[in-house]
Amino acid sequence: MRGGGMKQVFGGLDLGGTKIQAVLLDEEGNVVGQARRVTPQKGGPPAIVEELFATLQEAARPLKLELASLAGVGVGAPGAVDPAAGVLLQAGNLPGWDGPFPLAEALSKRVKVPVFLGNDVQVAVGAEARLGSGRTYRSLLGVWWGTGVGGGIILEGRRWTGRGAAGEIGHIVVRRGGARCSCGRRGCMEAYAGRAAMERRARRAVERGEKTKLFELMEAHGKDRLTSGIWLRALKQEDGLAERLIARALRMLGAGIASAVNLLDVEAVIIGGGLGTRLGERYVERISQAMHPHLFVSQRPPDVRLSGLGELSGAIGAALLAEPAEAPIASRHPTRGRTQL
Amino acid sequence: MRGGGMKQVFGGLDLGGTKIQAVLLDEEGNVVGQARRVTPQKGGPPAIVEELFATLQEAARPLKLELASLAGVGVGAPGAVDPAAGVLLQAGNLPGWDGPFPLAEALSKRVKVPVFLGNDVQVAVGAEARLGSGRTYRSLLGVWWGTGVGGGIILEGRRWTGRGAAGEIGHIVVRRGGARCSCGRRGCMEAYAGRAAMERRARRAVERGEKTKLFELMEAHGKDRLTSGIWLRALKQEDGLAERLIARALRMLGAGIASAVNLLDVEAVIIGGGLGTRLGERYVERISQAMHPHLFVSQRPPDVRLSGLGELSGAIGAALLAEPAEAPIASRHPTRGRTQL
Numbered sequence: 001m002r003g004g005g006m007k008q009v010f011g012g013l014d015l016g017g018t019k020i021q022a023v024l025l026d027e028e029g030n031v032v033g034q035a036r037r038v039t040p041q042k043g044g045p046p047a048i049v050e051e052l053f054a055t056l057q058e059a060a061r062p063l064k065l066e067l068a069s070l071a072g073v074g075v076g077a078p079g080a081v082d083p084a085a086g087v088l089l090q091a092g093n094l095p096g097w098d099g100p101f102p103l104a105e106a107l108s109k110r111v112k113v114p115v116f117l118g119n120d121v122q123v124a125v126g127a128e129a130r131l132g133s134g135r136t137y138r139s140l141l142g143v144w145w146g147t148g149v150g151g152g153i154i155l156e157g158r159r160w161t162g163r164g165a166a167g168e169i170g171h172i173v174v175r176r177g178g179a180r181c182s183c184g185r186r187g188c189m190e191a192y193a194g195r196a197a198m199e200r201r202a203r204r205a206v207e208r209g210e211k212t213k214l215f216e217l218m219e220a221h222g223k224d225r226l227t228s229g230i231w232l233r234a235l236k237q238e239d240g241l242a243e244r245l246i247a248r249a250l251r252m253l254g255a256g257i258a259s260a261v262n263l264l265d266v267e268a269v270i271i272g273g274g275l276g277t278r279l280g281e282r283y284v285e286r287i288s289q290a291m292h293p294h295l296f297v298s299q300r301p302p303d304v305r306l307s308g309l310g311e312l313s314g315a316i317g318a319a320l321l322a323e324p325a326e327a328p329i330a331s332r333h334p335t336r337g338r339t340q341l
Numbered sequence: 342m343r344g345g346g347m348k349q350v351f352g353g354l355d356l357g358g359t360k361i362q363a364v365l366l367d368e369e370g371n372v373v374g375q376a377r378r379v380t381p382q383k384g385g386p387p388a389i390v391e392e393l394f395a396t397l398q399e400a401a402r403p404l405k406l407e408l409a410s411l412a413g414v415g416v417g418a419p420g421a422v423d424p425a426a427g428v429l430l431q432a433g434n435l436p437g438w439d440g441p442f443p444l445a446e447a448l449s450k451r452v453k454v455p456v457f458l459g460n461d462v463q464v465a466v467g468a469e470a471r472l473g474s475g476r477t478y479r480s481l482l483g484v485w486w487g488t489g490v491g492g493g494i495i496l497e498g499r500r501w502t503g504r505g506a507a508g509e510i511g512h513i514v515v516r517r518g519g520a521r522c523s524c525g526r527r528g529c530m531e532a533y534a535g536r537a538a539m540e541r542r543a544r545r546a547v548e549r550g551e552k553t554k555l556f557e558l559m560e561a562h563g564k565d566r567l568t569s570g571i572w573l574r575a576l577k578q579e580d581g582l583a584e585r586l587i588a589r590a591l592r593m594l595g596a597g598i599a600s601a602v603n604l605l606d607v608e609a610v611i612i613g614g615g616l617g618t619r620l621g622e623r624y625v626e627r628i629s630q631a632m633h634p635h636l637f638v639s640q641r642p643p644d645v646r647l648s649g650l651g652e653l654s655g656a657i658g659a660a661l662l663a664e665p666a667e668a669p670i671a672s673r674h675p676t677r678g679r680t681q682l
Contacts, residue, residue, distance in 0.1 A: 080638070139503065151604070155501060162480065162606025163641070171637040172600040176515050176593065185635055187596070252517065255528070259513040260604055263492070265503025294526055296512040297421070300504070 009065065011056050011073035011111070012319025014120060014312075015039070017093035020051055022059040023312055024070075025319035029131045031312065035059035044096030049103065053110040068112040072322030075103060076120035076314045080165060086117045093147075116321040121273075122167055123317030124309075125152025126159045128270045130320060132308035139266040141302075143169055143257055143287075144273035146228070148182070149190045153264070170194065172256040189256035193249035195275050199226040205241055212241035228278035235279075250283070254290025262296040272307030281306055350406065352397050352414035352452070353660025355461060355653075356380070358434035361392055363400040364653055365411075366660035370472045372653065376400035385437030390444065394451040409453040413663025416444060417461035417655045421506060427458045434488075457662040462614075463508055464658030465650075466493025467500045469611045471661060473649035480607040482643075484510055484598055484628075485614035487569070489523070490531045494605070511535065513597040530597035534590035536616050540567040546582055553582035569619035576620075591624070595631020603637040613648030622647055 007026050014021040017039060024033035035058035040047040052075065053067075060067055067073075079091035086104025091097045108115040118126075125142030128134040134142070138157050144150040149170030153160040160166055170190035171183060178187035182196060191197050202214050214234050218226055221233075234242035257269055269291075271284045288304035295301055309316055348367050355362040358380060365374035376399035381388040393416065394408075401408055408414075420432035427445025432438045449456040459467075466483030469475040475483070479498050485491040490511030494501040501507055511531035512524060519528035523537060532538050543555050555575050559567055562574075575583035598610055610632075612625045629645035636642055650657055 153604070155496065160496060160605070163608065164606065165638045166604065166606035168603040168606075168637045171603045171635075172513070173515055173596040173635050174517050176596040183637060185637075255514040255517040259600065262509040262512045263494070263507065263601055263604065264501070265505065265507035265509075267504065294512075294514050296509045296524065296526075297506045 008071040009063075009069075010319040010322045011059075011067065011070045011113075012315040012317070012321075013052050013056060013073065013075045014124075014314030014318055015048070015052065015075055015077045015094070016120070016314075017078065017095070020055045021312065021315040022052075022055040023315040023319055024059050024063065024065070025316060029316075031316065033059040033063050033065070034312070034315070039095065041095045045101040045103070045106070047096075048094065049106045049110065052107055056111065070111065070113050070322075072114045072116065073107065073111050074116045074118065074123065074318035074321030075107065076118050076123040076318040076321075077103065078120050081117050081119045082164065083117055083161070086115065088117065114322070118318065118321050119152075119161075119164075119167075120314050120318075121150030122152040122159055122161060123321060124272060124307075124313040125154060125167070125270065125317070126320055127309055127313045127317030128272065128307055129154040129157065129159075131316060132270070132313060133305040134268060134270050134308075137266075137268040137303070139264070140268040140270055141169070141257070141260055141264060141266050142167075142270045142272060142307075143253070143276070145193065145195075145253070145271060145276035146273035147196045148194045149253070149256075150273065151260075153266075155264075155266075169256060169260055172259055174252050174255045174259070189252050192252035193256075195226065195228065195231070198231075198245045198249060201245060202226065202241060210241055213237055213239045214242055228274040231275065232278050246279075246283075250286050250290045253287050254292070255294050257287065258291040258294030261291070261302055262294070265297070266302055268303040268305060270305050270307055272310075272313055277307055277310050349412040350404075350410075351660040351663045352400075352408065352411045352454075353656040353658070353662075354393050354397060354414065354416045355465075355655030355659055356389070356393065356416055356418045356435070357461070357655075358419065358436070361396045362653065362656040363393075363396040364656040364660055365400050365404065365406070366657060370657075372657065374400040374404050374406070375653070375656070380436065382436045386442040386444070386447070388437075389435065390447045390451065393448055397452065411452065411454050411663075413455045413457065414448065414452050415457045415459065415464065415659035415662030416448065417459050417464040417659040417662075418444065419461050422458050422460045423505065424458055424502070427456065429458065455663070459659065459662050460493075460502075460505075460508075461655050461659075462491035463493040463500055463502060464662055465613060465648075465654040466495060466508070466611065466658070467661055468650055468654045468658030469613065469648055470495040470498065470500075472657060473611070473654060474646040475609060475611050475649075478607075478609040478644070480605070481609040481611055482510070482598070482601055482605060482607050483508075483611045483613060483648075484594070484617070486534065486536075486594070486612060486617035487614035488537045489535045490594070490597075491614065492601075494607075496605075496607075510597060510601055513600055515593050515596045515600070530593050533593035534597075536567065536569065536572070539572075539586045539590060542586060543567065543582060551582055554578055554580045555583055569615040572616065573619050587624075591627050591631045594628050595633070596635050598628065599632040599635035602632070602643055603635070606638070607643055609644040609646060611646050611648055613651075613654055618648055618651050 080089040104115040142152040151167040151169030179191040181188035181191035483493040492508040492510030520532040522529035522532035
């Protein structure tokens with residue numbers, strides 16, 4: 001034991017467009033504290049840094065733990081990250097965020113301990129590999145199915161981050177020249193399977209006069225968009241449009257994930273993300289079936305599993321960033337690689 | 342220096358459906374001997390083993406080198422390989438080959454030194470990474486454009502072989518539900534870009550009455566199929582059908598390779614294979630351009646380079662299999678991994 005018999009505790013923060021999730025993780029990987037707050041919609045990066053700090057404090061309060069006594073803090077953020085510099089380069093999802101911001105440095109000044117930055121999906125997949133559904137595999141592909149479709153790659157037990165942006169499985173082209181994607185390109189898997197893309201398509205169908213319960217359910221539950229929960233309810237009510245759009249998403253997920261497996265030949269695929277987690281095991285099985293027609297070595301498919309850590313995977317993965325053992329395999333790019341602030 | 346001041350020499354054999362290429366490689370990676378013979382079309386695996394032995398002997402003769410004095414021999418073979426067992430599991434391209442055959446063991450009995458087996462494309466890409474166009478990169482994707490479209494992945498300077506079959510980039514789905522592939526599936530990149538698929542499409546076009554010089558050129562040069570050289574000649578003569586089919590292949594290569602780059606974020610893409618090597622730099626540039634509309638991080642594309650070792654890359658890569666340093670990163674699958682016979 002280090003630190004005079006005290007267990008080391010790591011802070012993890014999952015920064016999303018609508019909420020911030022904090023966890024405190026002990027050396028054995030147990031979640032010993034957690035808190036969730038709303039992402040400030042005004043004030044840009046400084047307001048977000050304050051709220052990250054406050055969420056972590058809230059998680060630590062019941063433990064009577066000073067944040068300065070943490071062994072380190074990790075942040076998983078949406079968008080492009082420079083992990084070496086601790087800079088969030090680009091984050092389309094975050095309110096008031098334009099251009100690069102030294103998030104790790106700014107938060108480190110508040111918490112008084114080193115802060116590490118990673119991509120939200122990459123770190124969530126890392127958490128699944130260490131502590132979740134992926135822990136019995138040495139190589140896996142994580143597919144985070146939500147507003148978009150993100151991904152993360154684990155090879156030989158370590159995150160493969162490439163030049164920083166590896167894992168963008170949502171932008172595998174499944175139909176060249178096909179549907180327009182929110183990234184501006186065409187035919188990406190996300191353009192069919194992402195929740196935002198499905199909602200756009202559902203709205204167009206309604207404009208054409210098609211019947212669906214999707215938007216009634218949305219209003220009845222006080223939402224302003226089709227959340228994962230709304231999709232699940234519509235499917236349970238056997239709404240035709242919802243079933244059709246989800247079936248189309250599953251076909252494209254099948255083709256895109258199988259393509260990635262043909263390339264990487266990993267042992268397992270872990271399905272996570274808001275929609276993946278909410279729809280659950282039955283839909284994981286349907287994704288597995290949709291992959292099958294496209295698998296090159298079809299007699300030896302990878303295991304396909306649901307995320308085991310659910311909503312906390314991102315925050316837990318962020319906490320693991322602060323662990324000395326957790327260094328990704330990455331290209332020796334001069335500005336990449338994990339360094340401490 | 343080991344072995345009493347003598348440099349170690351490694352044997353490499355590239356086993357193809359029509360030819361066997363042998364090289365002898367010294368410790369510094371210099372090719373010190375080479376020979377090429379025709380793959381026997383009768384006699385199955387035993388005849389092929391004899392011819393592998395004879396080709397290696399032919400390469401060694403000018404050096405007055407006994408094969409038993411080699412430090413080891415590697416074989417790159419088409420199809421599915423079990424590298425640990427040295428077994429060629431499946432090789433559709435090889436005459437008279439059905440079912441698994443212990444190729445490494447059989448050849449080892451003839452050459453009297455350890456024999457290592459690898460997939461032909463994977464080892465060719467490994468050679469490019471060590472000694473060819475890829476030697477300045479730590480991570481790269483090799484795309485071998487020929488009869489089919491094969492691939493190999495180098496991460497942190499080592500081959501990533503997954504559970505043995507990684508790199509099947511030809512079977513990335515670029516158009517779900519699209520053209521029928523020789524693998525039996527639909528919409529694979531190879532179904533558009535593979536030379537065999539292009540020839541099938543050209544034949545159908547001729548049946549429909551379309552005009553092309555492709556088959557005249559084939560006959561004039563005494564070939565029974567559209568070789569890479571025939572495609573090149575037809576393009577030089579601005580044959581409309583050849584140009585259209587190659588343009589279509591390039592579009593699909595662009596989408597498929599960009600998809601792989603979005604997933605892996607490697608530093609470089611190396612283009613090799615019969616067609617890639619024959620068409621050369623100008624078409625490598627066209628592949629690079631075709632990737633661009635699909636790259637997720639488009640401001641930082643990977644370098645796209647032509648194979649530097651050309652026709653010898655497979656045999657050189659096979660020789661590198663016999664080097665103690667050359668161990669692939671692979672999943673810890675019980676039956677995988679490199680072991681000596």
